[in-house]
Amino acid sequence: GENVEQHPSTLSVQEGDSAVIKCTYSDSASNYFPWYKQELGKRPQLIIDIRSNVGEKKDQRIAVTLNKTAKHFSLHITETQPEDSAVYFCAATTGSGNTGKLIFGQGTTLQVKP
């Protein structure tokens, strides 16, 4: 079946450094790629997303890039802060039809050390 691979599984950075999380997807029909942040014991929350007709999108300190040819997309967080510590999930739409079904990566635990 279709899948999304996410790396690394854990990432530790110093406050102020940048963090990059990478995902690859297998479904060539995928056209929407969201990123979710999940704090401990909380629900996942959408932080940024990108459509297949766009190569890059930025929102303040976070950005997402998409390479459709290589089937990979990445999350970039600059000037990291302790409150960025959380689990981050990438996802991609999957399946035929406009169902909005998402397949998620396994998650990356980001730790930002003060």
Added chain:
Amino acid sequence: NAGVTQTPKFRVLKTGQSMTLLCAQDMNHEYMYWYRQDPGMGLRLIHYSVGEGTTAKGEVPDGYNVSRLKKQNFLLGLESAAPSQTSVYFCASSSIPRGDYGYTFGSGTRLTVV
């Protein structure tokens, strides 16, 4: 505006018991989803619905049933609970027809089957 509400928040079941998880959304979203979250495996789609009266299987549907009798409610049933169904269950909704692919998640139900 409550968004997506899940009940109950916690539950302990004995093997073989049944239960129903309720998801309610007040955003008039057409599409609703049930995911389970297990450590190291991201979120996996159980069942989904693209409108009132419709349901479809996701990635891991075995052992679960769903119903969408009203647009705002999406119920997930476990007929005979098994320890393998110990997980955190998240409901989500989206408004694909309006071009909004982003999910709004509920706060989750932590289920333990002993």
